[in-house]
Amino acid sequence: MGEFLTKRDGFWHFVRRVPENCAELDRRGIVKQSTRIKVVDDPRGARARRETDRINGELEAYWRGLLDGQSAEAQRRYDAARRRARSFGFDYAPAADIAARPAAEIVARVEAAQAAAPRADEESAVTALLGGEGLPEIKLTTLFDEFEKLQAASIKDLSEDQRRKWRNPKKRALANLLSVVADKSITALTRSDALDFRAWWQDRILADDLDIGTANKDIGHLNKMFRTINTAHKLGLSPVFGELRIEGEESGSRLAFEPDFLQKRILAVGALDDLNDEARRVIYLMVETGLRPSEVVNLTEETIVLDHDVPHIKARPDGRRMKTAQSARDIPLVGVSLLAAQAQPKGFPRYRDKGATLSATVNKTMRAASLLPADGHTLYSIRHTFEDRLTAIDAPDKMIAMLMGHKFQRPKYGAGPTLAHKREWLQRIALLPPSRV
Template sequence: MRRSTAPRPHKRDGIWYLVRRVPKEFASFDRRGLVRISTGVAVADDPRGVRARDAVRSLGAELETYWRKLGDGQSAEAALRFEAARKRARSFGLAYRTNEELAAGPLDELIARMKLLLDRNAIDNAADVAAVMGGARRPALRLSGLLKEFEAIEQQNLLAMSPNQIKKWRNPKKRAIANLIGVIGDKEIARMTREDAVAFREWWQKRVVGGGLDIGTANKDIGHISKMLRVVDLTHQLKLEPVFHHLRLSGAVAAQRAAFSEQFVQEKILAEGALDGLNDEARHLVYLIADTGLRLSEAANLTAETIHLDQEIPHVQVRPNGRRLKTDHSARDIPLVGCALDAMKLHPNGFPRYRDKAASLSALVNKVLGKKKLLPTSEHSLYSLRHTFEDRLTAVEAPEKVTASLMGHKWIRPKYGAGPSLMQKHEWLQKIAFKPPKG
């Protein structure tokens, strides 16, 4: 069910629609002939069909998945048989191989498996023979099932993630697969060709050139698909061709690092009443980030256990605390000074409204900063306060090791000892502390 181009939206009664003819191979299952599905997007609200194209692509992927499921009525049962055989093979200490794979492999392995059945008196047990000798066929894995399979393989890596982190991990992969299915259909991954991958690359090229989309976004899609295929192939020894190898688009430009000037932060962002459009938690999180350089997610996920206001040097601790830190170097202790100290005194238990919701915090604050003309350029955002924090440390010539320790960056030399103390970090932070807003 290959499609050379992505489906296009069609106008009908003032609404954009997906219109697809049922493929011949599924006509006996779906007798509608022509399928029309509303995107829910009014033509008047989207005259050029920009939003409609994305909606149609998503609906098209879902429709093709539906057709495939109709055609593969027995696939669920076959998958269960295969999984049972694979688990039973593991109980014998073996990796599951189908009989075709065993026949194509070395004769010694085939003989060893037969001997294992004889040694365990399992030669008359049909389930054991099927598990050891590959009696259950490996079910065909389609693109629509790729993420689920990849997630099952990577489940140990998800254990340390919070629900929101898992969502952020999953969504770009989900979108990449939906985009690919929209271009080439819900193909079996073993039947994907270099031509399919090139077609996907060309589809992205047209969007980049014609739609002004970012090259980096295209390359992320290609990268996600390539990695998922590679991991699934390695795990199940499918011997897939690396069809996406060397297909990333060239010309990507690294995002420009933007930082506020120290004067702008003090006189504009921290001016009395400047952030009145924000709720207390969001406003005080801005103050906290300004004088600690914390990442948004680190600040939003502080709790009573990681906030220490009654210590000789008040400080906060960045710890996993139910979520995965960005890097191994992110865990650190940061003294509280200036605006940060004032903010934390008002929130000794943290910021429950934004716990595990850093994206919501960012969206709200950036919207308010934009409305109040507190973003000097399009490259500036709430996150720019972290860059400003680093620049201010550089301006007072703080030792690089102290700066790395405060930022949660890797130190260029091997780590020995405990690193800079709270006292040392406190001394440097006092040199750059902002004056808290009045009132």
């Protein structure tokens, strides 16, 4: 910060030239400001440097605001031009693109602009119809915001926790890219930049023994964001992140527990006492239903149906997007799952829409209690065990698919198995519940 600090009239002063990219917005040329600290009182400038840190931070925030405002105004003008062009029945395109189109279309655009009424509106019509408004610069730092805006309709049914899970991997991929490539317009990003990013990931994989799949997820997220923005804004960019996946990725699969381990260890009295009541009962409810953890924690008083001839739960979206269309299903309650539902008739408010928090808590506790016998075992393994238990008694494929919420690969006829029919199969695999839940 010493480069911005100078002595003047016995006081320390902050002096900094306005950056070139802000020169049109901040006409001062050089910013000068007194720290109000006398040189005689601070001969080495230690206090003055701390003050210039503060002044510089405020100044840079001011410049960022100017640039953000300029970008927002440019985006507003561009969006207005696109809407205006559509109102005349034409698509919006840059001037260079329009110039390459058939003469008849160009003439039609000019005539439409000349016919704009009132006449005072002709200038905006010309801008809209002849591509006079350039696309606002989209920089890497604003890439995700632009992508999220374009995806608004696609993610409208996600819950808050699902939105967080949707956002975070993309933001993380972009942050990793920005650690390798300086912030720039996405139109200036090159294949060489993308290859540098791939090489950076390869070095990390070798040095830190990281999973190749993690790198490929980053590359995939960046590729999708670029393709989406490129298509939406007709930028004509080359697919800089295309065909960059690192070979050698292993597709890991979660393990299932042995049914005997589930019965004798996990359902043993006191085995899960280190968990809070809700977390423990989530496990118990999964045992005889095969529900996903995220499905259990989002059950409510309306979807836990105990006053029915066949007590059951209704797996429904309820403010969130379900994993598949087949995930909406009704599952009878038997054994320890019925006991858990009776103990939590209003659901699991502590973990509602917090499936990741629940899984992290349970996995940590089960690992400490030696209830995860292998590296691939997790809370989710209970769901895989449920499917294995049904398979072991030769349950029909259609019955397994409907209980698991999987797609059944045959045409759908009739209403499908009743709750009573489903319960018959579940009672055949029911384990002995612990004496208390």
